[in-house]
Amino acid sequence: xxxxxxxxxxxxxxxxxxxxxxxxxxxxxxxxxxxxxxxxxxxxxxxxxxxxxxxxxxxxxxxxxxxxxxxxxxxxxxxxxxxxxxxxxxxxxxxxxxxxxxxxxxxxxxxxxxxxxxxxxxxxxxxxxxxxxxxxxxxxxxxxxxxxxxxxxxxxxxxxxxxxxxxxxxxxxxxxxxxxxxxxxxxxxxxxxxxxxxxxxxxxxxxxxxxxxxxxxxxxxxxxxxxxxxxxxxxxxxxxxxxxxxxxxxxxxxxxxxxxxxxxxxxxxxxxxxxxxxxxxxx
Ligand code: SF4
Numbered sequence: 001x002x003x004x005x006x007x008x009x010x011x012x013x014x015x016x017x018x019x020x021x022x023x024x025x026x027x028x029x030x031x032x033x034x035x036x037x038x039x040x041x042x043x044x045x046x047x048x049x050x051x052x053x054x055x056x057x058x059x060x061x062x063x064x065x066x067x068x069x070x071x072x073x074x075x076x077x078x079x080x081x082x083x084x085x086x087x088x089x090x091x092x093x094x095x096x097x098x099x100x101x102x103x104x105x106x107x108x109x110x111x112x113x114x115x116x117x118x119x120x121x122x123x124x125x126x127x128x129x130x131x132x133x134x135x136x137x138x139x140x141x142x143x144x145x146x147x148x149x150x151x152x153x154x155x156x157x158x159x160x161x162x163x164x165x166x167x168x169x170x171x172x173x174x175x176x177x178x179x180x181x182x183x184x185x186x187x188x189x190x191x192x193x194x195x196x197x198x199x200x201x202x203x204x205x206x207x208x209x210x211x212x213x214x215x216x217x218x219x220x221x222x223x224x225x226x227x228x229x230x231x232x233x234x235x236x237x238x239x240x241x242x243x244x245x246x247x248x249x250x251x252x253x254x255x256x257x258x259x260x261x262x263x264x265x266x267x268x269x270x271x272x273x274x275x276x277x278x279x280x281x282x283x
Contacts, residue, residue, distance in 0.1 A: 069188040074223040077195060081240030086206045092126035095204045099197060103177070109193040111178035111186070118145035122173025122201055129273055130163075131171040131207035131241070132156065133198065134248060135216040136186050142179035147172045152249040156213075159249065163266055164275045171205050173198050175220050191220050202239050209272055210241050211265075214248030232265055235272070244268055 087095055100121050106112055120137040123146055132148075140150030148156045157167050176186045176194040186194075202210070212218040218231050221238050222245075231245040246265035247258050270277070 067188065068225060069191070069219065073188045073192055074219070074225070076192060077199070077220065077223060079199070079221070079223060079238050081237075082203045082206075084203075087204060089127045092204050096122075096126055096201060099200050099204070103197055106177070109176075109178075109190045111176060111180060111190050111194075114178070114181045116178040117142045119177045120145055120147050120174060120179075121177060122147055122171065122198070124167070124171035125169050126171070126205055128169060128171040128205055129208040130165065130169070130211065130269065131173070131202060131205055131209070132160075132211045132213055133217045133221055134172070134174045134213045136174045136176040136183075137179040138183055138250070139179070147174055148249070151253055155249040155252060159262070159266060162263070162277060163270050164278050171201075171207065173201055175217055185216055191216070195220050199239060202241070207241050209269055210238055210243040211269060212243060212245045214251060217248070218245045232261070233268065235268075242272060244272075 103119060103121070106119060116137075118137075118141075120141050124131075134148060137147065138150050138152065140153070141147055147153070156172070160167055160170055175191050175198060177197065178194075180186050180190070210221065212221045215228050218228060219225050221243060222231065222236055224231075228245060228247070234244070236243040236245070244265055247262050252259055252262060269275075
């Protein structure tokens with residue numbers, strides 16, 4: 001039987017990586033605090049075992065980190081307006097594809113080893129004025145490789161239609177491109193590693209307005225851990241675009257009472273984009 005425990009070499013690499021990301025406190029998933037582990041200790045152990053061959057296919061164990069992003073984590077992402085001129089519209093699809101190629105079969109963060117089936121890059125109009133950002137792929141998205149295709153995706157489609165747009169007219173992506181197991185919230189190391197790709201996608205699309213769906217998207221897009229209620233109902237700036245915050249469609253499936261509040265947020269977006277809702281038959 002194969003021992004699935006991470007090797008010392010893997011632990012050393014993981015700890016060094018987490019330290020680079022300024023993640024220094026580690027907890028088990030059952031919330032039992034561990035003593036902070038010194039990467040040097042693991043590195044030393046690693047040096048003592050260099051003769052042991054490392055199985056290439058052995059997955060790196062995901063860190064069981066349970067902590068919200070701190071201010072330093074959030075400040076490490078550059079949300080400034082792009083300084084380079086927008087690409088000509090005809091070149092944007094190819095530019096997005098180039099980012100996708102660069103991501104490749106990504107193993108840059110622990111979510112690569114958590115059983116993902118597909119990297120969910122994002123899709124939609126490369127010249128969209130409106131761009132939605134969610135948290136991460138769910139089971140359906142992971143299976144199909146496309147964002148927002150499950151029940152929450154159907155609700156998002158309905159929200160977009162209520163704004164007078166088709167799904168194909170907007171761009172949709174997530175903070176992380178691989179499914180967090182059991183749909184847990186992405187860990188800071190995962191979100192901070194993956195979201196720069198999203199930011200580059202946004203730099204290509206150059207939307208006028210970004211809608212952050214839910215608290216995780218709002219946190220990483222705006223760099224602040226405020227309550228959703230404090231962030232909703234106003235315009236923010238992010239990556240040279242305006243940004244509004246509303247509820248995630250998956251949350252609305254659990255608590256449909258918030259649909260009316262969400263509609264208020266979408267109306268704010270519509271006013272900014274000069275959109276009018278489609279007329280109902282007979283209206
Ligand atoms: S979540 Fe993003 S950074 Fe992490 S493995 Fe997937 S594509 Fe790479």
